[in-house]
Amino acid sequence: MLLGRIVEEVVRNDGRRVLAGLIRLTGDFDRAEDALQEAYARALASWRRDGVPEHPGAWLNTVARRIAIDRMRRDRTVDLPDDLEAPALIGAEGLDNPYDPPDDDPSGIEDDRLRLLFVCCHPALAPDARWTLALRTLGGLTTREIARAFVEPEATTAQRLVRAKKKIREARIPFDVPSREKLPDRIDAVLSVLYVIFNEGYASTDAPSLVRPDLVREAIRLARLAVELLPASAEARGLLALMLLTDARRAARLTSGGELVPLDEQDRSLWDRAQIEEGTRVLDEALGLAAPGPYQTQAAIAALHGAAADATETDWPQIAVLYRALLAWTPTPIVELNAAVALGLATNLQSALDWIAQIEARGELARYHWLPAAKADVLRRLGRDQEAIVAYREALALVSNPAEQRYLQKRLASLIESSAVNRDVGATLTPTV
Amino acid sequence: MKYILLIYGDERVWTSMSSEEMQKVYAGHRAYGEAMTKAAVMRGGSELKPVSTATSVRFKDGRPKTVDGPFAETKEQLGGYYIIEVDNLEQAIDWAEKMPGMVDGTVEVRPLN
Numbered sequence: 001m002l003l004g005r006i007v008e009e010v011v012r013n014d015g016r017r018v019l020a021g022l023i024r025l026t027g028d029f030d031r032a033e034d035a036l037q038e039a040y041a042r043a044l045a046s047w048r049r050d051g052v053p054e055h056p057g058a059w060l061n062t063v064a065r066r067i068a069i070d071r072m073r074r075d076r077t078v079d080l081p082d083d084l085e086a087p088a089l090i091g092a093e094g095l096d097n098p099y100d101p102p103d104d105d106p107s108g109i110e111d112d113r114l115r116l117l118f119v120c121c122h123p124a125l126a127p128d129a130r131w132t133l134a135l136r137t138l139g140g141l142t143t144r145e146i147a148r149a150f151v152e153p154e155a156t157t158a159q160r161l162v163r164a165k166k167k168i169r170e171a172r173i174p175f176d177v178p179s180r181e182k183l184p185d186r187i188d189a190v191l192s193v194l195y196v197i198f199n200e201g202y203a204s205t206d207a208p209s210l211v212r213p214d215l216v217r218e219a220i221r222l223a224r225l226a227v228e229l230l231p232a233s234a235e236a237r238g239l240l241a242l243m244l245l246t247d248a249r250r251a252a253r254l255t256s257g258g259e260l261v262p263l264d265e266q267d268r269s270l271w272d273r274a275q276i277e278e279g280t281r282v283l284d285e286a287l288g289l290a291a292p293g294p295y296q297t298q299a300a301i302a303a304l305h306g307a308a309a310d311a312t313e314t315d316w317p318q319i320a321v322l323y324r325a326l327l328a329w330t331p332t333p334i335v336e337l338n339a340a341v342a343l344g345l346a347t348n349l350q351s352a353l354d355w356i357a358q359i360e361a362r363g364e365l366a367r368y369h370w371l372p373a374a375k376a377d378v379l380r381r382l383g384r385d386q387e388a389i390v391a392y393r394e395a396l397a398l399v400s401n402p403a404e405q406r407y408l409q410k411r412l413a414s415l416i417e418s419s420a421v422n423r424d425v426g427a428t429l430t431p432t433v
Numbered sequence: 434m435k436y437i438l439l440i441y442g443d444e445r446v447w448t449s450m451s452s453e454e455m456q457k458v459y460a461g462h463r464a465y466g467e468a469m470t471k472a473a474v475m476r477g478g479s480e481l482k483p484v485s486t487a488t489s490v491r492f493k494d495g496r497p498k499t500v501d502g503p504f505a506e507t508k509e510q511l512g513g514y515y516i517i518e519v520d521n522l523e524q525a526i527d528w529a530e531k532m533p534g535m536v537d538g539t540v541e542v543r544p545l546n
Binding site: 124170171172173174176178179 | 434520521522523526542543544
């Protein structure tokens, strides 16, 4: 029904802003959510009777705040500051004239959302609690949607939310923007939460389809919010650019049958050109702030892939340099593996094999299927088919994602087939030599 | 709100320190305590005697039983605590981060009821 859809729209567009303000007002996530729920119910009843107000978001804000204040008064659990008596908020006109724009100035609302972003990503919360809370309160996903996205029972997600809110309340994690000296670390924490959400959406460990577009969309929405709220952060823009540029390749990444298509074999006409342009523009803005970092570096790599008309035109020397830089920022074996492959494609493949052998010897990626898979790919390019077959089999023994498994199996099968053909040819030739 | 800062570290590191090094740590704690008092957040605190002096009264089915030793034998032991009164967790963490004498180890921050 139409009214239901209008309310849904208001929830999506304004509900999250109103919620952030309510959390500040009540100092409590549950009270804020309860007040907002009640306001939705009243909106449905009142709008059905009197029609939808001109500024439904403002109406919702005023009513929800009034509900929250009434309940706090009634419960007497909180000392109410005097300024809550402000007539614009709860005076006679407040409800009689719901068409008024909110009394809050817009920048105040933005501040509340920024505070909420930092609270949700506070290091005193467990990592999985951070992204759950961010998706719930800032993303506006329901508990059920989050549970589905992370492939877990709804009760588990609900329990995690309860625990997180309890910790915020009882340990008194302040609803505030961190101090100047802590800000860089806290921005990193915020961005890494958004990055986890994106990755879980883009390269899901369990999803049969490998991609969860809802999580990807939420992550991009939250990254846009982070850029809007932290305009001076180059890395926030870098992360948004990275997400846009990576997600732009989504349509080409899987076949209609759900097979993974590696970057060099993707149909580039399926790439979302507009999104690549936007991502590149955001990256340029980030680089203009002259504060380089790992997200910008990864975005720059994605932008170079995006700029290549086909795989053979990829600027591997530049990408190899960027991976070197990335390795300095984030010295993890997975980045090192990517750096090794990029170096091989930029110079000669043997150098990639040597580097991969070093990583392998350290045993750090012993359970990571992309290490033998990367090795297999390089060996295949070198024409060392038998060794490549062994490496693909190693990778298959470690892989868990069904789409990645199918991809590796396909690679292995075609390699076995072509080397069998070569052997046959060799066998027929041998006697004549 | 009141918070307790529980200082965990490897006792052997502490007992194997030279007396000069120990004096340095104690001086650090004196300065730390003064700073807390000046900021009007200090509500108490103490160093604990070594874990070898600990006795635990364990309860099973409502019956107490006294045993030698701490609650749990771990690599890091509770060595001391401060009780402070500040507005929120952020401020408590600010103080915990300034704990003197910490090289390795942990300061646990817990709100008091």
